[in-house]
Amino acid sequence: MQNSEMAGLINRVAIGDRQAFTDLYRVTSPKLFAICLRILKDRGEAEEALQEVYIKVWQKAKSFAIGSGMPTTWLATIARNHAIDIIRARKPVNDDIDEVFDLADETMPNPEQSVAMADDGRRIDACMGELDQVHAQSVRRAYVEGLTYAELADDLRVPLNTVRTWLRRSLLKLRECMQR
Amino acid sequence: MTTEPLDRNPPDGGRPENDEILAGEYVLGVLSLEARHRIEARMASDQSFARLVARWQSNMASFNGDYQEQQPSTAVFQAIERRLFTENRRVEVKQGLWDAVGFWRGLSFATSAIAAVALLYIATVQLRPTTTNNIVAELSAPNDPVALRVSFNPADGRLRIIPIADQSTEKSLQLWLVPQSGNPTSLGVFEPGTDGELLIPAKLRSRIGQGATLAVSVEPLGGSPTGLPTGPVIASGSARNL
Structure with missing residues (x-):
């Protein structure tokens, strides 16, 4: 389905069109279910989460109509956020977040000038290729599987602070690369 | 300095x-x-x-792209529909007007807690006699582009409730018929100063029946210039036979 068609469906959901909601569910639920399942790792829980996700879709459709962006991204974000909230609530993370990051000498463009929603920079795939391979894999696994720093550290058998520094530096490098 | x-x-x-x-x-x-x-x-x-x-x-x-599509069981969508629509409908039948008010307050108030407070604010009621001896009250909430005009005719005991756009915002409210597929069709613009009745064009009448979706949007004064809803949709729902 074209993005414009899917955006049209969401806009009709926003005005309470139940048929559009049924169609949207039919087209998008396999993807959103896959997201819930991958992050929650339990079919029953993923199906419960999927219910909540589509109830949010119904309720938030108006905010999509007003905002912009790709409909697939909007939907996937609702699903990921919900699934991640569930696992974080179930297994609290002890993150004494050091709010002031110690990543001196990284230079960043001014976000005010450079935030553009369009995919006008380099694609993230190209920029991921510029990262150390282990770091790139960590970034991707954190995103796709919804892992915490501690889980990544256990998995990779490196200290937690090391993983945290890898990911934070990777984020800055990705941003710098995509704006190049 | x-x-x-x-x-x-x-x-x-x-x-x-x-x-x-x-x-x-x-x-x-x-x-x-x-x-x-x-x-x-x-x-x-x-x-x-x-x-x-x-x-x-x-x-x-x-x-x-790493998430490989998986089919959820069919029970999931049934549960979603039950939660969204069956429970709501029961509330609608019981609450009628208040459900409609819920739509209005949803427009400008982010949380139901604030919205509950907002209902208390529906106090800017101005009663004034009109030439037809109807008594009219405009119920509005602060910063809300929509008000409800209640007109009451003491002679026959009829009370009408009409949604109107806040006059200071120079907007109109427009009613739409939303088909199962295709674009919404305008059913008319609520004119200020009228009794809220809309005359539905003859060719559209057969399309308003059980299950038809109706929606109200806020449009520039006089109605949408494009023929399609351009402003926020402030209320929508399915028609049913009573």
Whole structure:
């Protein structure tokens, strides 16, 4: 389905069109279910989460109509956020977040000038290729599987602070690369 | 007189790259629930930070390709429909007008708690006699582009409730028929100063029946210039036989 068609469906959901909601569910639920399942790792829980996700879709459709962006991204974000909230609530993370990051000498463009929603920079795939391979894999696994720093550290058998520094530096490098 | 150096740090003492990292970590999902909630609260009040988050979401969207589609069981959609529609309908039947009021308040009030307070504000009631001896009250909430005009005819005991756009905003309310597929069709614009009745064009009458979806949007004065809804939809629902 074209993005414009899917955006049209969401806009009709926003005005309470139940048929559009049924169609949207039919087209998008396999993807959103896959997201819930991958992050929650339990079919029953993923199906419960999927219910909540589509109830949010119904309720938030108006905010999509007003905002912009790709409909697939909007939907996937609702699903990921919900699934991640569930696992974080179930297994609290002890993150004494050091709010002031110690990543001196990284230079960043001014976000005010450079935030553009369009995919006008380099694609993230190209920029991921510029990262150390282990770091790139960590970034991707954190995103796709919804892992915490501690889980990544256990998995990779490196200290937690090391993983945290890898990911934070990777984020800055990705941003710098995509704006190049 | 003191001059701030141009390259001073943001007021929170952080640096732009810290916000960039925090936004990225939020989108990756590595943060704790508490940190996630803090970030979501900040996104609601800090637009430039919200844009950083949105940009990471857009950038990382290609990772969503790693999720291989899976079919959920059919019971899931049935449960969703039951929760969204069956329970709502029961409320609708019981509550009628109040359900409609819920739509209006949903327009400008983010939380139901605030909305409940808002109902108390429906106090700007102006009673005035009109030439037809009808008694008219306009019920509105502060900052709400929509009001309900209640007109009561003491002679026959009839009371009508008509949605009207706030006159100071120079907007009109337009009623739409939303088909199962295709574009919404205008059923008319609520004219101020009338009794709220809309004459439905003959060729559209057969389309308003059980299950038809009706919606009201806020449009420029006089109605949508494009023939399609352009403003926010403030209310919608399915028609049913009573």
